[in-house]
Amino acid sequence: MSDQTNPPDHDVPANDALAKGPAPKTSQQLGIPDPDRSSSMTPGLASSPISQRAGNVAAAEPYRLLNAFLTSSTYAARRNEPGICDLTFGNPHEMPQEAYVAALQEATIPRHDQWFAYKQNTPEAQEAAAASLQRLIGVPFRPEDIHLTTGGFTAIALALKAVGDPGDEVIYSLPPWFFYEPIIIEAGLVPVKVTVDLETFDLDVDQIAAAITSRTCAVIVNTPNNPSGRIYPPAVLERLAAVLESGSAAIGRRIYLISDEPYNRIVFDGARFHSPIEFYRYTLLAYSYGKTHLSPGERIGYLALHPNLPDYDVVASALDALQLAMGWIYPNAVLQHALPRLEQFSIDIPALQRKRDRMVDALQEMGYRVNRPEGTFYLFVRSPDPDDEAFVATLAAQGVFVMPGVHFETPGFFRISLTANEDMLQRSLPVFAAAMEAVGGAPPF
């Protein structure tokens, strides 16, 4: 994907590569092979010009929707206009923190001749990450438990590939992060979807238990949860651990838990975050620094193992081999050098919490149904119009952009990102109020 419509001027705040021109894509541009066209363009060769694997990824509904949102939606056409309110993705809309820039600047100054040499897991980075994670979660992580990756994305892909073979099943709960399905499909695995309780947004552990089959290799849990903002409580995680333990015994195969927790530092009201790894040592913990510093373009994260994971060496060596074979998915040298400093700060969480409260209070007063999130960047709001895409289009027509619930396979909701700046949030409020009024006020459900 690329945007040729952005001005090539570094000095304007429009150089976001996610930005897209308005040209709609055909099914072929989406990577879905059309045998007729292929054969006409490649005389004598009737087969598809791309792999079925690529076609499967491109055909996955969450990818298809996201791609359309980024390339052919009103948002795609207008996202770089001044004055719009961009409440879509977890992207920054204020200048980066000075501490962040300073950490990168320092890390680019070479102190020896190997500064920019090949890096796998640099000990200093592992030590800082392990110490910080131990402080947060209470599990005695050691430096060698940290497998550094190019962000949470590859950490999740790495975990899946380490424990699953093509045809194996991965269970996760809707509403999900919209990238799980493409990642799972690329790995040749099969997504198995259950739903959370849409009132409490808690995991439905019974549904997970019922979804386990002999092909289940992993369950993905995301806490604090995107999009709901829910932090799963210890009692739920304990029940989940028990279900995975008995499920593993029942199928004669270990079911791993992949804990996707990039928001584990983005928590409000002094809440104590609990990681699933506290309750189930067969947990592979995926973390990204991109949320903590609101710098998702700088790719660094890790997959952490429990120090008492059974078969530890076998699993750790599998990760080593895969990190190389998946394309040397270690973070850049500069970010590894910067990591000890990056562990010392985060974005301004109290300021984010104030944004949360202001938006939740205002939206609830207008009649919107929305839980007050315990963490993450997001509000997951009931759409007053059950057709969330129509409602989102109404907002978009007024320059307020949010993500419809269909992107999270949960129609009837929309997601707001609090990473919008204060001005955007302020200007969005009358638009939300007018949109509610236009549909005749809050529905009774």
Place this chain on the structure above:
Amino acid sequence: MSDQTNPPDHDVPANDALAKGPAPKTSQQLGIPDPDRSSSMTPGLASSPISQRAGNVAAAEPYRLLNAFLTSSTYAARRNEPGICDLTFGNPHEMPQEAYVAALQEATIPRHDQWFAYKQNTPEAQEAAAASLQRLIGVPFRPEDIHLTTGGFTAIALALKAVGDPGDEVIYSLPPWFFYEPIIIEAGLVPVKVTVDLETFDLDVDQIAAAITSRTCAVIVNTPNNPSGRIYPPAVLERLAAVLESGSAAIGRRIYLISDEPYNRIVFDGARFHSPIEFYRYTLLAYSYGKTHLSPGERIGYLALHPNLPDYDVVASALDALQLAMGWIYPNAVLQHALPRLEQFSIDIPALQRKRDRMVDALQEMGYRVNRPEGTFYLFVRSPDPDDEAFVATLAAQGVFVMPGVHFETPGFFRISLTANEDMLQRSLPVFAAAMEAVGGAPPF
């Protein structure tokens, strides 16, 4: 992999994450499941704790050898000792260029609020890369032909996954880059190996033709070649194109050519590099900036499409989908911002050429058989002892470290990297001379 033996002191030149402690790994640590041990550690669960996929990658001979070299060899034990001569990997052994550091420094200074936001393909980076590639190769690349990746590694993996499905075959020539096989296996594909002519180091196009089957999805060609230093001449590339064209027609399926050319700027004697993409438009061109600036820890590269590739949109969209599903394998924001400057310089090629000449002249005078490479960092030298591992061990005992030919599936050779500094190269010469003498001089073959 991680090195706990390095001092955590940024100020000493020992912070190379490839460095390893001397502890040997067992087959289990290499990720090869042992059902007995697994079942004993996981009561009631007899299945492997890792995927067969991970086990297959870890069991691949080139990975196994490399892992042992990095973890349990004399090199692993001694590589951080002062005074050794490290002629192994294409890693820097001098301080980074000022121009490189300046480019990174400038790129870390944010100029707008989206500076560190999610980046896919930023237009400025694509434009600079396309213009540079067009100047080098003469094909009229456009910005949108450039798909930015985290280095050549992921560019190759991306190409393979876009055109191959599990069970499909990938042909490449020995001696190969030692990472092809793990990457191919991770993608579920089947490596099919042919050999180059070991006198001229030219591709053996007839062998490639004979290796094509109905499952062939791609052929990988690496020019300028690691380890031989050969630049394949136009006549060879033309013959290859003809073979792939007729082979595709014969099997009713398009065979793609993956041109792995990270060294296409590292050429000597004013030679004109020719890319396979000049001769076959079904070429996916993988490039890495890590060689050009000798900064392999900073991961940026691309996969380029021919502007006249048939079914262009289908292939381009497949790459978009896979880049996301493989783990958001786009380069960091900072490196994308830096790319236009990075395109303006390289390491000092004349200095590298002088190193080449000095080493080739000296080694030939001692009786070593070695071709004068036309490009890359490497000399691929006939081992005077047919047992290259034994010969390499002799050198290692004297503190001179090179890579044995078995790492390139080509016993009877060893590889020297000219990225060693002048001092290391100078000190290595008497060791090479003594080793030749110890085996009784140059053999007659």
